[in-house]
Amino acid sequence: DAGVIQSPRHEVTEMGQEVTLRCKPISGHNSLFWYRQTMMRGLELLIYFNNNVPIDDSGMPEDRFSAKMPNASFSTLKIQPSEPRDSAVYFCASKTGANYGYTFGSGTRLTVV
Amino acid sequence: GEDVEQSLFLSVREGDSSVINCTYTDSSSTYLYWYKQEPGAGLQLLTYIFSNMDMKQDQRLTVLLNKKDKHLSLRIADTQTGDSAIYFCARGAGTALIFGKGTTLSVSS
Numbered sequence: 001d002a003g004v005i006q007s008p009r010h011e012v013t014e015m016g017q018e019v020t021l022r023c024k025p026i027s028g029h030n031s032l033f034w035y036r037q038t039m040m041r042g043l044e045l046l047i048y049f050n051n052n053v054p055i056d057d058s059g060m061p062e063d064r065f066s067a068k069m070p071n072a073s074f075s076t077l078k079i080q081p082s083e084p085r086d087s088a089v090y091f092c093a094s095k096t097g098a099n100y101g102y103t104f105g106s107g108t109r110l111t112v113v
Numbered sequence: 114g115e116d117v118e119q120s121l122f123l124s125v126r127e128g129d130s131s132v133i134n135c136t137y138t139d140s141s142s143t144y145l146y147w148y149k150q151e152p153g154a155g156l157q158l159l160t161y162i163f164s165n166m167d168m169k170q171d172q173r174l175t176v177l178l179n180k181k182d183k184h185l186s187l188r189i190a191d192t193q194t195g196d197s198a199i200y201f202c203a204r205g206a207g208t209a210l211i212f213g214k215g216t217t218l219s220v221s222s
Contacts, residue, residue, distance in 0.1 A: 004155070031208055042214035043156075043201070050208065091155055101146050101203075102210065104155035 004105035006092050012111045018080040021108045024073055025094030033102060034067055034077050035091040043091075049075065082112045117213035119202055124219045131189040133216045135202030140164075140183055142204035147176065147187045150199045150215070159187070159200075194220045 005024040013019050025032045033048040047057040049069045057067070064083070069075040079086055089109050093102035117137045125131045137145070143164050148156040162169045162176045162185075169176045175188040189196055199215040 033209065043212040045209050045211075048209060056209065093156075095208075101144075101148070101158040101161055102156075104157070106153075106155045 004092055004094050004103050006090075006105035006108050008108060009106065010109045010111075012113065013082055015083055015112055016081040017112075018078065019082045019086075019110060019112075021077040021090050021092075021110070023075045023077070023092030023105060025075070025092070026103055027073065029094035029096050029103070030072075031095045031097075032069060032075050033093045033095075034075070035093065037089045037091060037107070038087075046077070079110075082110075084112045086110060087112050115213070116211050117202055117204055119200075119213040119216045121214065122217050122219070124221065125192050127192060127194055127220055127222045129192055131187075131192045131196070131218055131220075133187045133189075133200050133202075133218065135185040135187075135213055137183050137185065137202070137204050139204065139206070139211075140180060142206065144205045145176075145178060145185050146203040146205070146210065147174075147185075148201040148203060148212075150201065152198075156201060189218075192218075192220050194222055196220055 007022045031050050034046040036044050046059045047067045052069045067077045089107045091107045093104045095102045119135045144161050146161040147159045149159050150156050160171050162178050173190045177186045197220045199217050201215045202213040203210040
């Protein structure tokens with residue numbers, strides 16, 4: 001298995017532009033998570049899905065952030081409009097029903113200038 | 114205070130043992146985890162411990178759990194330069210994981 005695949009690996013965009021981050025979870029994993037990592041705040045859970053259904057989006061910072069999971073093999077995290085304070089590494093992770101932790105993707109480093 | 118707390122830095126010499134400590138506030142978690150992050154990479158699960166255990170050993174790694182004090186530690190025996198990374202403690206919270214801010218381990222030769 002190729003693991004959790006995120007794209008792009010790096011994104012540089014101008015303030016006000018729309019940004020879409022993509023994630024392909026491991027086949028057979030029924031939960032998917034989006035995390036954001038910054039030096040100041042560490043790893044923050046933004047939203048997670050079970051069986052493609054959003055369960056908890058209380059970590060989504062503002063209405064500018066939205067996430068979708070149209071099917072079991074694909075999810076997106078969209079920021080519109082983007083702001084410099086959104087600059088961070090965004091990780092996607094997926095997991096099976098077992099409690100043995102998650103498998104993380106390599107992350108997308110977002111820079112908003 | 115923070116839900117999961119770790120010291121930020123640890124520096125050791127190659128061959129020594131490293132001990133990374135973590136404290137947490139919510140004792141309801143069934144599992145506690147240690148993750149490793151190398152530069153430019155995602156988080157890799159190192160090991161986990163069930164909350165009714167007080168120790169787990171896996172090759173060079175030893176996890177100790179003191180549930181009364183809500184304290185978790187990770188000991189790496191014979192630390193190598195390849196162990197240099199950020200180590201995250203995490204607790205299970207329902208389906209989600211709550212992470213500490215990570216401990217940067219620096220190993221000098």
